[in-house]
Amino acid sequence: MSSQLTPEDQARVDSVVNSGGHEVARRPFRPGVLLLLIMVVLMGLSGLSYYIAWSHGVV
Template identity: 50%
Template sequence: MPSRLTPEDQQKVDQYLNLPQHQVDRKPFRPWRLLAMVLVVVVALGLLSRLLSRLVL
């Protein structure tokens, strides 16, 4: 897909994106870690809700 920008504007965009603050090293995405964290939170909230229901009843 051709760019809609003029060559001068495209050069400005490229310079902006190549600035150091836009070059962030990211760790690889770990879906299993995310799944484990979600499961831990769901189980913890479930246990908390059971504890609170026993205290109220």
């Protein structure tokens, strides 16, 4: 697929894309925190479901 831009236009596009003005600063991804969050939510929902079952006399 060939570019449909003139070399001058492509140079302007490249300068805008490489300027870094469109980038968003983000914190690094930490899988340990994500795993901890998932485990906390899972334990909370499990505790809630156990309480509901206990309050209805199922357990």
